[in-house]
Amino acid sequence: MSFRAERYTKEPLMLLLPKITLGLVISFLSPLCIMAAGSIDDEKEYRLLATTRTSTMQKEMNRAAAQGFRFSGMMGGKTTFGGKEIVTAMERSAVSGNEKRLEYMLLATSKTSTMQKELRAAGEKGYTYVGQSIAETAWGSFDREVVVVLERPVGKTLTRYIYKLLATKRTKTMNKELNRAGSMGFELQGLTVSETNFGGREVVAILMKVED
Known part of the structure; x- marks a missing residue:
């Protein structure tokens, strides 16, 4: 009786050992596979x-x-290769195929009134702010201009935006203007401090809100 009891208790255990071993291997390898996929x-x-013209940069x-690819960063300045240029970095996932398609618009001007008008028109077309910089562009005669980068999704229902541009030489005045705009629902998108043709050395701020 003891022999038969021992025999019947061992057989199921022997049958389970391969399954237990396989389960342990899977449990050990699963996190490694997930980490590899994540990386x-x-x-x-x-x-x-890199280009000297904003129109060319927009096309590129x-x-x-x-x-x-999507916008990652922009800076204007002198490069060894091409002199005074706008340099833009674009990025995309190494696993391509699922990226959201976007289109870009670049605005560059030395007048606040012109920039405000162009921002308003872009906002009505669904373009949202993604970046800004100061650059000496060849749009006119290498003027120092504020360059604004806007993007919108391709082939989707567009949200309309309202923009406000503030430019002043005094930080105290800018603080008041920012708070006034904030009370109207505008959110600060970008801030640059540099010498521009807007009005010399000044603070330039761009704010945005979703149109009701």
């Missing part, structure tokens, strides 16, 4: 664009955007 998803591919950015 691939986190990988980025970059494309650097939209060409890159059609390939899944």
Whole structure:
């Protein structure tokens, strides 16, 4: 009796051992597979664009955007390769195919009234703010201008935006203007401090809110 009891208790255990071993292996490898997949998803591919003209930069950015790239950063200044240029960085996931398609608009002007008008028109077309910089562009005669980058999704229902541009030489005045705009529902999008043709060395702020 003891022999038969021992025999019947051992047989199921022996049958379970391969399954237990397989389960332990899967449990050990699963986190590693997830980590590997996560690291691939986190990988980025970059494309650097440099040009002296904002119109050319806009074309180059939209060409890159059609390939899944999106705006990452911009700076204006002197480069060894091309002199005074606008340099823009675009990025996309290394695992391409699921990127949201975007299109870009660049605004560059030395007048606050013109910039405000162009921002208003862009906001009505669904463009949202993504960045700004000061650059000496070849739009006119290498003037120092505020360059604003706007984007919108391709082929989707567009949200309309309202923009407000503030430019002043005094930080105290800018503080008052920002609070006044904030009380109207505007949110600060970007701030630059530099010498521009807007009015010399001044603070330039761009604010935005969703149109009701």
